[in-house]
Amino acid sequence: MTELHPLLQRASKYKRRDLSVAPAGCDYDDSKGLWVESATGQIAVDQPFRPGPTTKKADIETGEDQKGR
Amino acid sequence: MNMIEPRVLILGSRFDFTCDYVVSALRRLRVQYLRLNSEDFCRYRISLDPVLRELRIGLQEVNYFISSKTLSSVLFRRPVFLRDYGDDRRSVNEIFSEIQWAAFVQNLLIFDEARWYNSPASTYRSELKAVQLLEAARLGFSVPQTEITNYPANRPILASGKKLAVKGLDTVMVRDREYELFGFTTFADAEEIAAMEWASAPAVIQQAIRPKVDLRVTVIEDQVYAVKVLDGDQGFIDDWRLNKTLARFMPFDLPAVVRRRCTQLVASLGLRFGAIDLALSGSDYFFLEINPTGEWAWLVDATGLKIDEGLANALAS
Numbered sequence A: 001m002t003e004l005h006p007l008l009q010r011a012s013k014y015k016r017r018d019l020s021v022a023p024a025g026c027d028y029d030d031s032k033g034l035w036v037e038s039a040t041g042q043i044a045v046d047q048p049f050r051p052g053p054t055t056k057k058a059d060i061e062t063g064e065d066q067k068g069r
Numbered sequence B: 001m002n003m004i005e006p007r008v009l010i011l012g013s014r015f016d017f018t019c020d021y022v023v024s025a026l027r028r029l030r031v032q033y034l035r036l037n038s039e040d041f042c043r044y045r046i047s048l049d050p051v052l053r054e055l056r057i058g059l060q061e062v063n064y065f066i067s068s069k070t071l072s073s074v075l076f077r078r079p080v081f082l083r084d085y086g087d088d089r090r091s092v093n094e095i096f097s098e099i100q101w102a103a104f105v106q107n108l109l110i111f112d113e114a115r116w117y118n119s120p121a122s123t124y125r126s127e128l129k130a131v132q133l134l135e136a137a138r139l140g141f142s143v144p145q146t147e148i149t150n151y152p153a154n155r156p157i158l159a160s161g162k163k164l165a166v167k168g169l170d171t172v173m174v175r176d177r178e179y180e181l182f183g184f185t186t187f188a189d190a191e192e193i194a195a196m197e198w199a200s201a202p203a204v205i206q207q208a209i210r211p212k213v214d215l216r217v218t219v220i221e222d223q224v225y226a227v228k229v230l231d232g233d234q235g236f237i238d239d240w241r242l243n244k245t246l247a248r249f250m251p252f253d254l255p256a257v258v259r260r261r262c263t264q265l266v267a268s269l270g271l272r273f274g275a276i277d278l279a280l281s282g283s284d285y286f287f288l289e290i291n292p293t294g295e296w297a298w299l300v301d302a303t304g305l306k307i308d309e310g311l312a313n314a315l316a317s
Helices: A056-060 B017-029 B038-043 B092-110 B120-126 B129-138 B156-160 B190-195 B240-246 B256-268 B297-303 B307-316
Strands: A012-015 A026-029 A034-037 B002-004 B008-012 B033-037 B045-049 B054-059 B062-067 B073-076 B115-117 B146-149 B164-168 B173-176 B179-182 B186-188 B203-207 B213-220 B223-231 B247-251 B273-281 B284-291
Touching: A034 B017, B008 B017, B008 B092, B017 B033, B017 B297, B017 B307, B033 B038, B038 B092, B045 B092, B073 B307, B092 B120, B115 B307, B120 B129, B129 B146, B129 B256, B129 B284, B146 B156, B156 B164, B156 B190, B156 B203, B164 B190, B186 B190, B213 B256, B213 B307, B223 B240, B223 B256, B223 B297, B223 B307, B240 B247, B247 B297, B256 B273, B256 B284, B297 B307
Parallel strands: B002 B062, B008 B033, B008 B073, B073 B115
Antiparallel strands: A012 B179, A026 A034, B045 B054, B054 B062, B146 B203, B164 B186, B164 B203, B173 B179, B213 B223, B213 B273, B223 B247, B273 B284
């Protein structure tokens, strides 16, 4: 098998990125089970600048494959 | 030490912010919950009695006690296939740990009286594209003519002379050192497909639906949230995810019969949640695929649809 399969030939190629990165200015709150703003303790996803879904497809398309195994 | 008896268990990852949407909504409902993150398992003190069906978890100064009598529901946002994408940079211990914890999570199916969104067993079957297409066709959905093949030459699907959609039978993703390859649905003519060398892996070759408007239908039991995906005022010709910055998402009213088929499809696959991709062409609603662990949080932001609250209400009921 020397030639790439057509699905791989047509795939997007990009630099790998670590999606396991804390949202800026936020900490994970173990007791609440979600991310909070470091400065205020407010729930991050309730804020206007909330972190969006960052799974593989959320980032590359919009969401379904690798939910952080 | 505090002892908490959660009614809702969330199995996810700390970097899966969609879980945060659900947790926030559960907090507004004042429901006791516990979120277990796959990367944090080694920090928990965990013990499971499979016969008494009791799960004890300690984290710092807090202890959680889950029993089959008190657990109402489980949100399971993890893939069930441990896919090998290649170029593994993890240590032997990390690989071993991941495999064993994944098995642990699946063993939580002993809590079979709880409502799972979704059960790993149902998710496993529902991720199979052939099963999805068959179930959808049985329920009356229009389904694109499809062949799963590694030898498309001379197959009937190439005879139509129409444009064809080509996609992987499973997620097209491979790691290559510092790079990653990710495949969307692409389109090709029959002659182009016939000339390519497909033997090394099967692919899904389908009649391309054109013109079409893509619809994303998020189903939570009998709740249905439908959205159309637009490029300007029209649907995308190709896979909208290739031009996602242009995509607009608009709430969409499905006809009652299609809405019912969507909820029936989710139920027939043994699911309580499903993210369904449809293509509207003329007055025909074509089923493309369903994702049992599909993403939806971006739709909350883009459309204002309260999918997070809908899921939290279902988990809490």
